[in-house]
Amino acid sequence: MVRDGRLGVGIIGAGRVGPVIGAALGGAGHAVVGITSGSDDERASAVLPDVPILDALEVVRRAELVILAVPTEQLPSLVAGIAEVGGWQVGQLVLHTDASHGIEVLRPAAERGAIPLAVHPAITFTGTSIDLRQLQAGFAAVTAPAAVLPIAQALAVEIGCEPIVIAEEDRPAYADAIHTATEFSRSIIGQSTARLREIGVENPGGYLSALVQSTVERALREASDPPALI
DSSP: OOSSSOOEEEEEOOSSSHHHHHHHHHHTTOEEEEEOOOSOHHHHHHHSTTOOBOOHHHHHHHOSEEEEOOOGGGHHHHHHHHHHTTOOOTTOEEEEOOSSOOSGGGHHHHTTTOEEEEEEEOSOOOSSTHHHHHHHTOEEEEEOOGGGHHHHHHHHHHHTOEEEEOOGGGHHHHHHHHHHHHHHHHHHHHHHHHHHHHTTOSSHHHHHHHHHHHHHHHHHHHHHSOOOOO
16 A cells, blocks of 8 residues: 555546546545546546545645546646645645656646656546456556655556556657557557448448457567567
8 A cells, every 4th residue: 555544535637537547546445535527527426426526626635645637738737727826735646647748747736745646557448437447457657756656656556557667758758659559549440440331341340349359469469478589
């Protein structure tokens, strides 16, 4: 565990990622004390029932661990805005889940005594409880100051992932790799299913399912296994 006893966890961002991360930490024994309103509050409440919906400052005020699960372009202004009104607390854990950023984006919080952590679970979130099973089979990119890196790693484990340390200067390359894998895959499958639909194949996604999964699994094995000895 990160600390003895439970952490009070606050979630800023009620899209597909934030509620699932909250549910995973809740399952690890922490207490989710609040979440902000988002694009789909009904879906969020299905994953985190009975968690109060609060404004961002109240979430920060109540939480020992604040999860920032907002779009990339919103993260810098959110962190800076909370800092400007004195929201961040000394010793508070502030963790964002964005692939593109390391901990530099959290500098306004760190300058006010908060502990900056960047943990990106490498799965595609649906925003449902299905993601909790996906997390158990996944990895998470972890970036944090050396002194608190074990905290970030422990939280990644509690979410369900195996932590992999990514240096601050390597976060852009990491984000590019993640973007390429996800967007290129979607694009190629979209093109292939469209062509099959044009020639009258019903349920082209189902038709390609076994082919795509087996091809991807083979490519991943070839990328992961050590080369054969000659």
